[in-house]
Amino acid sequence: MKNRKLLMIPGPIEFTPEVMRAMAMPTTSHVAPAFVECMGEAIERTREVFLSPGGQPFIVAGSGTMAMDMAACNVIEPGDTALVVNTGYFSDRFGVILERYGARVTHVKTPAIGDAPSLDEVEAEIKKGDYKVLTVTHVDTSTAVLTDIKGLAGLCRKYGILSIVDGVCSVAGEELRQGEWGVDIVLTACQKAVGVPPGLALLVASPKAIEVFKNRRTPVGSYYSDWANWLPIMESYENRKAAYFGTQAVNLVWALNVSLEQILAEGMDTRFARHRLMSKAFKAAMTALGLKQIPVSEGKAANTLSAPYFPEGITGSVLPLIAQAGVILAGGLHAEIREKYFRVGHMGVVSASDILATVGAIEAGLAKAGYKFEHGEGLAAAQAVLLQ
Numbered sequence: 001m002k003n004r005k006l007l008m009i010p011g012p013i014e015f016t017p018e019v020m021r022a023m024a025m026p027t028t029s030h031v032a033p034a035f036v037e038c039m040g041e042a043i044e045r046t047r048e049v050f051l052s053p054g055g056q057p058f059i060v061a062g063s064g065t066m067a068m069d070m071a072a073c074n075v076i077e078p079g080d081t082a083l084v085v086n087t088g089y090f091s092d093r094f095g096v097i098l099e100r101y102g103a104r105v106t107h108v109k110t111p112a113i114g115d116a117p118s119l120d121e122v123e124a125e126i127k128k129g130d131y132k133v134l135t136v137t138h139v140d141t142s143t144a145v146l147t148d149i150k151g152l153a154g155l156c157r158k159y160g161i162l163s164i165v166d167g168v169c170s171v172a173g174e175e176l177r178q179g180e181w182g183v184d185i186v187l188t189a190c191q192k193a194v195g196v197p198p199g200l201a202l203l204v205a206s207p208k209a210i211e212v213f214k215n216r217r218t219p220v221g222s223y224y225s226d227w228a229n230w231l232p233i234m235e236s237y238e239n240r241k242a243a244y245f246g247t248q249a250v251n252l253v254w255a256l257n258v259s260l261e262q263i264l265a266e267g268m269d270t271r272f273a274r275h276r277l278m279s280k281a282f283k284a285a286m287t288a289l290g291l292k293q294i295p296v297s298e299g300k301a302a303n304t305l306s307a308p309y310f311p312e313g314i315t316g317s318v319l320p321l322i323a324q325a326g327v328i329l330a331g332g333l334h335a336e337i338r339e340k341y342f343r344v345g346h347m348g349v350v351s352a353s354d355i356l357a358t359v360g361a362i363e364a365g366l367a368k369a370g371y372k373f374e375h376g377e378g379l380a381a382a383q384a385v386l387l388q
């Protein structure tokens with residue numbers, strides 16, 4: 001019997017065998033010619049995956065939070081104003097990070113959990129203040145709420161505000177066109193839809209973001225994340241010359257380069273469409289089983305993850321039963337409703353069979369927990385979407 005469970009959480013996710021093989025290659029020097037070529041390619045491919053032809057990629061050892069830290073510390077100076085379009089847990093975190101670097105932070109949020117502020121609400125707030133920076137979480141990992149990045153980036157351009165998108169749960173899964181939409185900074189971590197074991201922070205900055213950084217009056221408050229240290233390194237590797245500031249996470253970069261190649265081979269549009277289909281199939285299954293979901297409408301629901309409420313009479317103790325049936329899911333994260341829901345990541349290499357296996361395991365867990373439903377109804381609903 002296979003002693004292997006399917007990992008369907010919002011990161012780390014399932015990785016391809018090719019990515020895992022790259023992790024196991026003999027580690028080279030970070031200045032070895034083969035690694036320089038790999039790092040150079042990874043930088044170029046990052047630009048393509050972010051759909052940001054004019055952007056400057058940064059690939060640095062660290063988690064997604066480090067990428068948020070890098071974005072904030074390089075463009076924020078003490079006294080700057082920042083508007084956080086707040087949809088939950090990671091928006092709160094961005095507010096704290098911005099404040100740590102001296103920003104005066106205002107949050108715009110809706111009272112309802114599962115909702116996101118409308119463009120009109122955000123614009124009304126923008127008109128009240130004189131904001132330098134706006135941050136927004138593309139997919140809120142605590143609620144599976146999706147925000148309108150195209151619309152918000154448009155507002156930022158209209159009012160001359162620097163836009164920063166936390167794309168940790170979205171980049172390479174959710175449609176996000178940094179160049180075309182004019183987003184100034186997009187950041188992610190490699191363990192989510194990018195499909196590499198945890199450890200790399202990825203960030204792409206627009207020419208305007210780099211200009212804002214270069215025109216700073218005060219030094220960057222973080223030594224490790226300072227673009228003054230990393231920009232020459234990224235430029236050098238892209239020109240296929242070795243450079244040192246901090247040792248690159250060599251094997252992770254090997255793995256990243258493989259994953260980026262696989263992502264681009266699929267094609268970004270095909271990949272976005274596949275994520276939409278997998279999400280639709282999974283969400284249809286939850287609805288068929290009688291489970292409500294946190295996002296208030298389809299338009300505000302992410303395609304990289306789902307956040308269903310437990311049905312009446314069922315608690316988090318169903319998650320170990322689902323795990324026994326072979327699929328690992330995540331519990332709640334949003335403080336106010338933590339015990340009432342669970343989270344299912346369906347991003348990266350997720351396939352139709354992963355969705356069916358996950359729905360099957362959820363049905364098995366619910367049945368064992370005593371929930372009354374028509375067995376197979378979730379599977380049938382998912383299959384109906386997948387067969388369309």
Ligand SMILES: *Cc1c(COP(=O)(O)O)cnc(C)c1O
Nearest residue numbers: 063064065090139141168169189
């Ligand atoms: C996971 C996540 C983060 C944090 O990333 P870490 O790698 O855990 O530091 C930040 N923002 C969002 C939207 C996330 O999903």
